[in-house]
Amino acid sequence: MRAQYKLVVGFLFFTLISNAQFTPDCRSSIPVCGDAPISGIADGRGDIDDFDPDVIRQTGCLEKGSNSSANIENNTSWYVFRALKDGTIGFDISADTDTAEWDFAVYGPDTDCASISNGTAQPVRCNYEANNTAFTGLGTNPESGQEGFSFVKGSKNTYDELLDIAEGEIYYILINNYNTNFDGDPEPFTLTFTEDVDALDCTFRDEFLGLDVNACEGDPDVVLNAFRSPVGPDVASVRWSVDYDDDGTIDDPNLATGTEYTVTSPNTGRYFVEITTASGAPPTVTDDILINFHAPPNPADIEITVIDYLVDRNKIEVLVNGTSEYEYAINGGEFQDETLFHDVPPGQNTLIVNDKYGCGQSEEIPFLVIGYPKFFTPNGDGVHDGWNVLGIEELVDAKVYIYDRYGKLLKQLGPGVTWNGMFNGKKMPESDYWFRMEYAEPEEGVIVAKTLQNHFTLKR
Structure with missing residues (x-):
């Protein structure tokens, strides 16, 4: 959209829950469901660039534009929901001020933030249109009665089509305020799910620390927020703990206190929080999250073994002693997960090892296969x-x-x-x-x- 006029929620109420309902980074998307309207805010693009403005100029219908100061993710907020059962989902994004102009993109299923940010995953629903209504979303515009349809640039369409979901599927929602793309001023909105709202899994909110995070060594800190729990501000005390090896043994049961805890690179581990409520109903809530910091492979940790050389079908096997998951390519070919290569040509060859989480790749590593031309x-x-x-x-x-x-x-x-x-x-x-x-x-x-x-x- 490109204009908004409707005031929906009072600012006092929004201020009360803003900490629980705002994150500008995909990797800390807020779990939500369809049992109530969600008051949110868009306030900058967070600590990391979910979309590198110099590389990702467009994702679905969202685009950086010709203005060098523009960016897809300025003034954004991220949410994530999980399907409890098969159904059809819509939602309304309504403006809470008369200056905001909201756009959105929906990603999923079977994707993650790394695939979204590198452009591998594209939105399944999207809207980036200018119009004169206070609403955008999936389904039917409640103000104008306009039925949603697939995005067509310049159509002034405010709504995209409803989304069919299946049990267990996970989707991400990016909400973006175009009007403040250049000034960074925060503005509020209301997100309301429609259609089969009972098809969304409300227990997903209990995972308030978010989905597991895969980051690169050297990335900005990951901030965990206990205020995003279902009890909101009903907090008497908070205790953080960590299992660095994720082997079921707590390494530090008293890591920290306070409503926020900051995880710095490269401190991989499963982090736990226990919140004691002030009201005692419920007495405590808990959650955990696995944060993995990945790194590009060190050439010294890459071993290439030639198997059965001087035979008709040369094979090599690659072993990497690293901290991540890798894929492999020889002689400029396609990357593969399998570490074994068949029919490797005799003579000089090259290998590249790529980190699957986008944390870098090795230089070309030469290796020799002793063999003869046929x-x-x-x-x-x-x-x-x-x-x-x-x-x-x-x-x-x-x-x-x-x-x-x-x-x-x-x-x-x-x-x-x-x-x-x-x-x-x-x-x-x-x-x-x-x-x-x-x-x-x-x-x-x-x-x-x-x-x-x-x-x-x-x-x-």
Whole structure:
């Protein structure tokens, strides 16, 4: 939207619960459900850039725009909800001032904040339109009666379509105030769920510390807020504790007190809070959250093992001694989760290890696979013109003997020497040729003589 006119909730009430209903960062999204209106505020983009303004210029219908000062996430608030059962969900976002202009995007299911912020996950519902109503959302505009439909730029449509949800699915809602994109002034709004509101899981609010966080080492602090619990300001005391290894054993049962606790990088762990209420009803509430700080792989911790080299189907296996989850690519190919690579070409290759949480990747790591080409084409074009065992220089006392199909010795090779397909000044015909390689290899401190025999093809 691009104009708002309606005052819905008094400022005194909003001030009372603002701490419980505001977060500008996706990773600390507030769990909500459909049993009551939610008063929120948008006040800046938080401690981290959920969308890098220099990289992510658009996500769904939300866009940075041509103004260099604009940013998708200025003056935003994040919420998250979980489906209790299958159903259909809508919501209304209503303006609580006459100056705010609210836009939104809904992400999910089966996504996380890292996928949202890097642009991998795109909104399933979105609105970024200018209009003259105080409402936007999913479903039907209660002020104008306009039915929602898929976003069309410039349509002045205030509502997107209702959202079908399935049991257990989790969705994130980003609410953004466009009008204060450049001044950072906070403004309030009211979020109200519609349609099958009983399809939303209200026990999700008991997880008031939010969903588990995956961050990168060096990221800004993660601030945990006990005021977001279902008891709100009914707090007599708060106690924080931590299990750093997440192994079921509390490492520090008296980590801190106070309604907020700040987790700094790289203090990975499962953090617990116990709130004693002032009213005694209920006497206590608890929650926990796992915060993982990930790091790019250290090259010294990456081990490449060549399995069964000098055979027809070379394999390598990658082992990383790191603190995160990784994916792997060789020779500029696609990344894969599997650490085993099949059919690795002989000769020099490269490996890249990428942190799956967006915390960086290694430089290209060269590695050598000792093996032989299955064919060569000595036609003078500079490609596959010569043949030898690739990586032979890494072997001990290696010699290669090439024979024709009748067992006639045609050439003896060593490191730095290739066969050009000639014998006694004549071009040898297209055919399969055989080779025998003799070399030595250390085994348990003893040099053992070995022999390899196989064949390759000369093509012209």
